[in-house]
Amino acid sequence: MTSKSFKQCVITAIVAQFGRPRGAAGRVVGWVLAHRGSNRERNLWVASLLDVRPTDRVLEIGFGPGVAIAELARRATHGRIYGIDHSAVMVRQASRRNAVAVRAHRVELRHASVDRLPRFDEPLDAIVAVNSLGFWVDPAQRLRELRGLLRPGGRIALASQPRCPGATAGDTARAGAELRDLLHRAGFTPVRVETLPLDPPVACVIATNPAGGRP
């Protein structure tokens, strides 16, 4: 194997771990996601943009080690925070991080994929996904299904901070434009894009489910 193809294999393996953390390496990935300053800042910022009210019912897709879940639960003091992640390692880490709120039934974390969404007994007020949609197989279809879980006027926030080596502000702007386009095509409206000036910056696109706008 040449040194270039070896490097490529290592990069592919690392990207795969961030898309679905597994085993011992997955536990390290979870630790990095939970403790890296820019990751924490990104998650807290996105949670702040969702304008969570005390009684809100919020779903996070791809919660990783559960940093945003903790912040959402802090804001929805009388609501309920749901999360799904297809990594069993992340479900364990996020459950430990949010153990008190889980025991109080204010947070419910499930081992599930966005490809097969669980049922929720009532419509949701908000949905969020941070650096997760890039790993979904058919994001356009998934977003249409997610819109079906939101109440009319419910919000969605999708955030992206490109993590490829050498990522620039231009990559962030392109990621934001792609997310905005996907949300438009899935029937969400109106759409606004916010940017957090980290290195590289984070784009967060916020949209609402139009009143009476069932998919």
Ligand SMILES: C[S@@+](CC[C@H](N)C(=O)[O-])C[C@H]1O[C@@H](n2cnc3c(N)ncnc32)[C@H](O)[C@@H]1O
């Ligand atoms: C890069 S991590 C980001 C974690 C967290 N949102 C953060 O910003 O710290 C991506 C997360 O999305 C999850 N994920 C990726 N594809 C998924 C899918 N199809 N269904 C559910 N979770 C998914 C991964 O398991 C992983 O925990």
